[in-house]
Amino acid sequence: MGKMTLDQINKMYPDVLTEIGNIGAGNATTAIANMLNLKINMSVPHVELMPVEQITGAIGSEDEVVVGIMLGVENDITGSMMFLMDLPSAHHLVNRLMMRDADYDKDFDEMDMSAIREIGNIIAGSYLSALSGLTNLKITPTVPYVAIDMAGAILSVPAIQFGMVGDNALMIKTEMGDDLDISGYYILMPEGDSYQKILKALGLPV
Amino acid sequence: MGEMIKVGMADLKVCRAPDNLTTIGLGSCIGIAVYDPVTKITGLAHIMLPDSTTIRNNSNIAKFADTGIKKLIDDMIKMGASKTRLRAKIAGGAKMFDMGNNSTMNVGDRNAAACRDMLKKLGIPLIAEDCGKNFGRTVELYSENGDFLIKAVGKTPYKI
Numbered sequence: 496m497g498k499m500t501l502d503q504i505n506k507m508y509p510d511v512l513t514e515i516g517n518i519g520a521g522n523a524t525t526a527i528a529n530m531l532n533l534k535i536n537m538s539v540p541h542v543e544l545m546p547v548e549q550i551t552g553a554i555g556s557e558d559e560v561v562v563g564i565m566l567g568v569e570n571d572i573t574g575s576m577m578f579l580m581d582l583p584s585a586h587h588l589v590n591r592l593m594m595r596d597a598d599y600d601k602d603f604d605e606m607d608m609s610a611i612r613e614i615g616n617i618i619a620g621s622y623l624s625a626l627s628g629l630t631n632l633k634i635t636p637t638v639p640y641v642a643i644d645m646a647g648a649i650l651s652v653p654a655i656q657f658g659m660v661g662d663n664a665l666m667i668k669t670e671m672g673d674d675l676d677i678s679g680y681y682i683l684m685p686e687g688d689s690y691q692k693i694l695k696a697l698g699l700p701v
Numbered sequence: 702m703g704e705m706i707k708v709g710m711a712d713l714k715v716c717r718a719p720d721n722l723t724t725i726g727l728g729s730c731i732g733i734a735v736y737d738p739v740t741k742i743t744g745l746a747h748i749m750l751p752d753s754t755t756i757r758n759n760s761n762i763a764k765f766a767d768t769g770i771k772k773l774i775d776d777m778i779k780m781g782a783s784k785t786r787l788r789a790k791i792a793g794g795a796k797m798f799d800m801g802n803n804s805t806m807n808v809g810d811r812n813a814a815a816c817r818d819m820l821k822k823l824g825i826p827l828i829a830e831d832c833g834k835n836f837g838r839t840v841e842l843y844s845e846n847g848d849f850l851i852k853a854v855g856k857t858p859y860k861i
Contacts, residue, residue: 652729
C-alpha cells in the first residue's frame with residue numbers, strides 16, 4: 496500500500512473527507528446542544544482543504560483571541576484534533592454550563608477552564624464516536640488541553656502538523672444558531688497512515 | 702512614517718527604513734529578525750519547521766529554519782546590506798498546548814535550536830531572543846534602530 500498524502504486522498508475521494516467532517520461535526524454539535532439544552536439550528540458543516548499557510552487567518556483576524564481545545568487521538572488511528580471557537584461563543588457556552596447570566600464575560604477562572612475542557616471532551620468524544628461508528632475502528636481521545644490566545648498562534652500548531660506531511664490542512668466549520676450564534680471550527684490531524692486506515696475501513700481502495 | 706509590511710506564515714520579507722516589518726500571532730513558529738545598522742536594511746522571516754532535509758514536501762523554502770534564514774540573508778545582501786554588519790534577534794517557539802513529552806508538541810524548542818544553529822553557521826551574531834513559554838507573540842521589527850517589539854495577550858509590549 497503506497498503512502499498517499501492528504502492532497503492525493505482529497506483528489507481521489509473529495510466527498511469522503513467532506514462526509515467524515517459532516518458526520519463528526521454534526522454529532523459533536525448535537526451533543527453540546529443537548530448537554531446545554533440549547534435549541535439549535537445547525538448549518539451544514541463547511542469542509543475546506545486549504546493551504547497550510549492560510550490556516551492561521553482562516554477563522555478571522557490572526558490576532559483575535561480565541562479558545563483552542565486540543566486532544567490526542569489514540570488506538571486504531573493516531574493523531575490529534577482541535578476545536579476552536581471565538582471568545583463570545585466560549586463565554587456563552589460556559590455561562591450556560593455554569594448557569595450564569597448570558598452576558599457575564601469576565602476572564603475565565605479555573606472552574607470555567609475545567610468547564611471548557613469538559614466541552615472539549617464532549618465535542619471530541621462525540622466526533623470520534625461518529626467516526627468510529629462509521630469505520631468500525633477503535634478511536635479514543637486523550638485528555639483535553641486548553642489555550643486562550645491569538646488565533647494565529649493557536650493555529651500554528653495544526654499548521655505545523657499538516658506542514659510536516661504536505662501543503663494542505665483540513666478544516667471544518669460549523670455554526671449553531673441560538674439566541675447567540677456560535678461558530679466552531681474542527682481540525683483533524685491524523686498521523687502516519689491513519690487516513691489510509693479510515694479509507695480502507697470504509698471499503699475504499701487505497 | 703514608513704509602511705508596516707506584513708510577513709505571513711512560511712514567508713519572508715526584506716525592506717529598508719523608513720519601512721518596518723511585522724508578523725502576527727507567532728505560536729510554535731519563529732520570527733527571525735535581521736538588521737544592518739548602517740544601511741538600515743532589515744529582514745523578517747516566519748518559519749514553521751526546523752529542517753527542510755527531513756521533510757519530503759519542501760518546496761517553500763521560507764517554511765524552514767535552514768533554507769529560510771539563508772534566503773533571508775541572501776535577499777538582504779542583494780538589497781545592499783553587509784553580511785559582516787548583520788545582527789539577529791529571534792522570538793516565538795512557544796509550546797501552545799502543554800501535552801507532556803509529545804515530540805510534535807516540542808517543535809517550538811526544536812525550531813528555536815535550528816534557528817540558533819543556522820545563524821551560527823552563517824556567522825550572524827544572535828544578540829537577543831525571547832523564545833519558548835506558552836503564549837503567542839506578535840512581533841514588529843523597526844528598521845531605524847533594529848528594535849524588535851513583542852506583543853502578547855494580557856502583557857505589556859516589550860522590546861528585545
